[in-house]
Structures are given as C-alpha cells and as structure tokens.
Amino acid sequence: MTNKAAxxxxxxxxxxxxxLTQEQLADRLGVSFATVNRWEGETSKPQRxxxxxxxxxxxxxxxxxxxxxEAGVAPALARRTRTRLGMTPSTKSMEQMLWDAACSIxxxxxxxxxxxxxxxxxxxxxxxxxxxxxxxxxAEEYGDKDTALEIAxxxxxxxxxxxxxxARWAVIxxxxxxxxxxxxxxxxxxxxxxxxxxxxxxxxxxxxNPDLSGVIDVVDFxxxxxxxxxxxxxxxxxxxxxxxxxxxxxxLADVQPDFLGRAYEYLLRKFAEGSGQSxxxxxxxxEVGFLMxxxxxxxxxxxxxxxxxxxxxxxxxxxxxxxxxxxxxxxxLKLSGQELQAESFAVARMNAIIHDMEVELxxxxxxxxxKFRDASGKIRGHDIVVANPMWNQPFAQDLFKNxxxxxxxxxxxxxxxxxxxxxxxxxxxxxxxDGRAAVVLDTGAVTRGSGSKNxxxxxxxxxxxxxxxxxxxxxxxxENLFYNTTAAGVIVVLNKRKPVARKGRIQLLNASxxxxxxxxxxxxxxxxxxxxxxxxxxxxxxxxxxxxxxxxQAKEADYNLSPSRWVGQTEIAGGxxxxxxxxxxxxxxxxxxxIDNALFAMxxxxxxx
Numbered sequence: 001m002t003n004k005a006a007x008x009x010x011x012x013x014x015x016x017x018x019x020l021t022q023e024q025l026a027d028r029l030g031v032s033f034a035t036v037n038r039w040e041g042e043t044s045k046p047q048r049x050x051x052x053x054x055x056x057x058x059x060x061x062x063x064x065x066x067x068x069x070e071a072g073v074a075p076a077l078a079r080r081t082r083t084r085l086g087m088t089p090s091t092k093s094m095e096q097m098l099w100d101a102a103c104s105i106x107x108x109x110x111x112x113x114x115x116x117x118x119x120x121x122x123x124x125x126x127x128x129x130x131x132x133x134x135x136x137x138x139a140e141e142y143g144d145k146d147t148a149l150e151i152a153x154x155x156x157x158x159x160x161x162x163x164x165x166x167a168r169w170a171v172i173x174x175x176x177x178x179x180x181x182x183x184x185x186x187x188x189x190x191x192x193x194x195x196x197x198x199x200x201x202x203x204x205x206x207x208x209n210p211d212l213s214g215v216i217d218v219v220d221f222x223x224x225x226x227x228x229x230x231x232x233x234x235x236x237x238x239x240x241x242x243x244x245x246x247x248x249x250x251x252l253a254d255v256q257p258d259f260l261g262r263a264y265e266y267l268l269r270k271f272a273e274g275s276g277q278s279x280x281x282x283x284x285x286x287e288v289g290f291l292m293x294x295x296x297x298x299x300x301x302x303x304x305x306x307x308x309x310x311x312x313x314x315x316x317x318x319x320x321x322x323x324x325x326x327x328x329x330x331x332x333l334k335l336s337g338q339e340l341q342a343e344s345f346a347v348a349r350m351n352a353i354i355h356d357m358e359v360e361l362x363x364x365x366x367x368x369x370x371k372f373r374d375a376s377g378k379i380r381g382h383d384i385v386v387a388n389p390m391w392n393q394p395f396a397q398d399l400f401k402n403x404x405x406x407x408x409x410x411x412x413x414x415x416x417x418x419x420x421x422x423x424x425x426x427x428x429x430x431x432x433x434d435g436r437a438a439v440v441l442d443t444g445a446v447t448r449g450s451g452s453k454n455x456x457x458x459x460x461x462x463x464x465x466x467x468x469x470x471x472x473x474x475x476x477x478x479e480n481l482f483y484n485t486t487a488a489g490v491i492v493v494l495n496k497r498k499p500v501a502r503k504g505r506i507q508l509l510n511a512s513x514x515x516x517x518x519x520x521x522x523x524x525x526x527x528x529x530x531x532x533x534x535x536x537x538x539x540x541x542x543x544x545x546x547x548x549x550x551x552x553q554a555k556e557a558d559y560n561l562s563p564s565r566w567v568g569q570t571e572i573a574g575g576x577x578x579x580x581x582x583x584x585x586x587x588x589x590x591x592x593x594x595i596d597n598a599l600f601a602m603x604x605x606x607x608x609x
Contacts, residue, residue, distance in 0.1 A: 010054060022036045029053050047252060121240075124202060129249055131160075194236050214342065214363075268283050268347070283310060284314060286313070293320070298333055300329040301333070307372075311348050312352055316351060316352065340366070367422070389440075400414040415458055431496050438491050447562045469503060506548070506551070
C-alpha cells in the first residue's frame with residue numbers, strides 16, 4: 001500500500017470511528033476541507049506535522065494498531081506523536097498567537113494600527129522557516145548543511161526565495177551569531193537594536209529577491225517621530241520571541257498553506273475590526289467571499305480577475321472553492337488582480353505567497369488605467385470577475401466621456417453622481433464572451449431612479465443591463481457585515497451567456513435574515529453560505545427567500561431589482577407584511593392629500609362669498 005493510500009485508509013477509519021464528515025475532520029486537524037478531500041482522494045499526502053496530528057487522532061479514535069499497520073503507518077509513529085501532540089498547533093492556537101503578538105505592541109485597542117508592521121514580520125518568519133526546510137532538503141541530497149548553503153548561495157533558483165544570513169530567523173532572534181561586515185568606508189554596520197536589524201533584514205531580502213520589492217519592505221521598523229521610535233524595540237523584541245516559539249514554526253513541514261492562510265485571514269479580520277473606514281480598502285468579510293465563490297463555481301484553469309483586489313481574498317477563495325469542487329485536478333485557476341493602495345498591494349502579495357498560490361498582481365487606478373490588457377490594448381477578457389469596489393464612488397464626468405476603452409457609452413450610457421454602475425460597466429468589459437461575475441455594491445445601486453419621474457442615468461444603465469439579459473441575479477446581504485459601513489450591501493451577479501433555463505429571468509435572493517450577531521460585526525454562518533449558494537444556483541422560487549422574475553416583470557417595476565421589493569417580508573403584527581403596510585401607508589397618504597385639497601377648495605369658496 002502506498003503512503004497516499006495508507007493515509008486515505010487511516011482517515012476513513014478515523015471518520016468511521018468518530019462519525020465525522022470530511023469537513024468536521026478538517027476542522028479537527030486544522031486544515032481545509034479541500035485538503036482532507038485531496039488526502040482521501042490520494043492526490044496528495046500530509047506533511048510531517050499533519051501526519052503527526054493524524055496519527056494522534058487515530059489513537060484518540062481507537063483505530064487499532066493492526067489497522068494502522070495494515071495501512072502502512074508504523075505504531076512507533078503514533079506513539080511518538082503522543083509526546084509531540086502539544087507541539088502541533090491548531091488553527092485556533094495559531095490565530096491566538098498572532099493576535100497576542102499584535103496586541104503586545106500597543107495593546108488590543110491600537111493593535112490594528114500596526115498591521116503594516118505585523119504582517120511583514122509574519123511573512124519574514126514564514127520565508128525563513130521555508131528557507132530552512134529547503135536547505136534541509138538540499139542537505140539530504142548533498143550530504144550536509146554547509147554544502148547545501150554553499151550550493152544555494154550559488155544557485156538561488158533551487159529555492160523559492162533566497163534569504164541572506166542576516167535575514168534568517170535564527171539570527172534575528174539571537175539564537176545564531178552573525179558577524180556584520182564593515183561598510184565601504186570601513187564603518188561597522190551592526191544594528192543598534194532589533195528595529196534596525198529588521199529593517200536591514202527586509203531590505204537584504206528584497207535585494208536578493210526583487211519580486212518582493214514593495215511587499216516586505218513597506219515599513220521601517222526603526223522609524224522615529226519626534227525623537228521617539230514608532231515601535232519600542234523592547235516590545236518588538238517580544239513579538240520576535242513570540243514568533244520564535246517552536247510550537248508556531250511556519251515551515252513547509254509544519255503547516256500547509258491553507259492552514260497558515262486561515263490564520264493569516266483571521267489576522268486580517270481582526271485588523272479590519274479596529275480599522276474603521278479604511279478596513280474596506282483591504283478586506284471583504286470572509287464569508288461574503290466564499291458565498292461569491294460558491295455561486296460562481298470556478299473550474300480548473302479558468303481565468304479569474306479582481307480589479308479592486310485589496311488583500312486578494314476574493315481571488316484566493318475562488319481557488320479554495322475550485323479545489324473543493326474538483327479535488328483531483330492539478331490545474332490551478334489563473335488569478336490576476338489590480339490594486340491602487342500600496343499597503344493593500346503588499347498585503348495581497350503576501351497573502352498569495354502564504355497560500356502558495358500564483359496571483360498576477362499590478363498596481364494602479366483601475367478605472368483610469370486598467371493594467372490587464374490584450375495584445376491589441378483592449379481590456380483583457382476573463383472567465384470570472386469578482387470585486388468589491390468602493391461604494392457610491394464619485395467620478396469626474398470627463399473620465400466617462402473620453403474613455404479610451406469604450407466601457408460606458410456603449411453599455412447603457414454615462415452615469416452621473418455615484419459610480420456603482422460604472423464599476424459594473426467596467427466589470428462587463430473585463431468579461432470574456434461567456435464570462436460571469438459577482439460584484440458587491442451598495443443596496444441603492446439596484447433601486448436608484450426607479451419610479452422617479454425624472455430621467456435617471458443610473459436607472460437607464462440598469463435598464464440596459466436588464467434588457468440585454470446580462471443580470472443573472474441580485475443577493476441582498478445582512479446588515480452590519482462590512483467593516484467600513486453598517487449598510488447591508490448586495491451582490492450583483494452577471495452572466496454573458498446564461499444557461500437556457502435562466503435566460504430571460506433574474507434570481508432575487510433575500511439573505512438578510514441569514515446572520516449571527518458578532519462583535520463588532522455580524523457574520524454569515526458557514527452552513528448558511530452553502531445553503532444560500534445552493535438555493536441561488538437551483539433557481540427555483542422559495543417563499544420569503546428567493547424570487548425569480550422575468551425581464552418583463554423587471555420592466556413593469558421600472559427596473560427596481562431590490563430582492564426586498566420582490567421577496568415576501570417577515571410578517572408583522574396582525575399578519576400584514578411590510579410591503580402591505582407600506583402600500584397601505586401610501587394609500588392613506590394619498591387619501592389625506594385628497595381631503596386636504598377638498599378642504600382648501602371649500603375654504604376658498606367661503607372666502608370669496
């Protein structure tokens with residue numbers, strides 16, 4: 001029996017003994033569902049730390065040693081694991097360690113302000129641990145560590161990233177000595193403290209790995225303001241010590257990318273909670289991203305783009321869901337993203353590398369200068385587009401009138417005021433002939449201008465999208481999910497080539513009740529994400545949840561696409577729905593105006609007499 005087959009056998013035995021689903025087993029092992037699926041499908045095998053965790057869980061489950069032996073797992077490994085179990089981190093303990101490190105700098109209230117310090121530090125620790133693992137691999141091949149280091153210094157292509165000696169964690173933490181050289185004028189270069197050391201270290205890493213420029217070197221750890229360090233060196237040393245705990249080693253043999261990625265995502269969420277308005281620039285709630293990915297159902301090899309990618313979380317979730325949907329495929333998605341803010345761009349690059357995913361990233365203003373173009377200079381078409389652009393963003397009119405990419409005039413006209421539909425017009429330009437998209441916008445984007453006697457440009461663009469049967473659906477999200485607003489938000493789903501069964505129809509899903517209270521934000525439970533995605537994809541009406549309307553019905557409603565307009569509301573006292581009460585209030589108001597007009601007419605007649 002091969003190692004992969006042995007692992008699959010043990011995992012199935014554990015699940016049978018403990019009555020676990022693959023998802024529940026993944027949670028116990030601190031990995032993703034997709035990872036367990038791949039192990040049981042024999043397309044990959046666990047690394048050392050995961051193998052130890054599996055052996056320990058096998059003991060806990062009462063899997064007989066005979067079964068383990070039959071599967072090719074030596075009983076000795078299981079026995080050794082009993083003593084090492086405390087050394088294997090769970091996702092929860094890893095998350096807590098990261099957050100404790102953040103809080104140790106300034107305390108929990110101000111921890112989010114130091115995102116730009118903590119994330120590069122975590123990233124450097126990951127790079128260093130991976131470097132050590134790769135040197136150990138080369139040492140096995142070439143005989144010893146010194147020879148391996150010599151070969152690596154000669155040929156950096158043997159490694160993911162080459163780390164110079166001063167940037168290796170053992171040196172940074174003081175566990176190994178390093179003789180700092182003299183500069184070109186014969187002066188010592190030894191740093192005064194840990195802050196200066198870290199700044200020199202990240203600059204040395206960038207010098208050896210130019211691709212990491214603007215990623216790991218975004219802050220100066222020794223920066224001063226008014227004669228004082230931004231971060232006290234003693235506290236920075238404490239963070240380094242926390243990251244040096246052997247329980248939290250981040251190498252290839254210790255944590256798989258999806259495991260570390262979940263901890264990294266947790267840290268982003270915690271930073272977002274304390275970042276106020278700026279949080280929306282880099283973080284979309286995790287569960288919203290997974291809902292979008294489950295609805296779009298990415299297939300191996302598809303091109304996927306996010307033109308306002310922030311931390312690249314939406315793109316990464318597409319890849320995670322693609323693996324879950326097809327765990328046997330080894331063809332990754334082709335991911336690309338554009339981001340304006342330098343800090344968010346750096347976070348996106350780190351996020352992709354930590355998840356061990358290839359993401360082509362570019363910096364720049366998407367609306368003015370979209371970077372992803374084809375050979376002819378036109379905006380490149382993609383199979384899937386996901387985005388959470390800035391809501392209600394104002395744009396200068398000249399931008400639309402003189403657009404060199406012809407995104408607006410031919411797709412419903414030029415908007416005025418708010419730019420939500422301009423983003424959807426740009427989304428359309430980014431789609432291939434049969435592409436599909438999911439974009440998060442303000443709820444007002446699907447209603448503004450409907451029912452108004454005045455000509456409204458947003459309503460006219462919405463009309464154009466409906467008339468051309470490009471809108472597959474709209475999903476109303478719960479309130480207070482997003483970090484820069486308490487507003488609900490909607491996901492607008494586009495499809496340039498709808499399946500026959502969905503042609504001429506629009507799915508309107510009201511997910512506003514699917515949330516749990518959190519501090520400080522609400523969240524969508526994982527089981528609800530799958531339920532909502534399945535309901536949306538099935539496309540059949542569900543009372544008080546999902547309505548399916550025709551294009552004619554949308555036209556009769558003057559292109560009001562708010563799910564709450566179409567999906568029955570919760571009944572209020574007396575059995576009347578909210579929509580019924582609104583209609584009754586409107587009728588009473590009209591009757592009141594008629595009475596007022598009649599009264600004024602009577603008074604006028606009396607006055608004339």
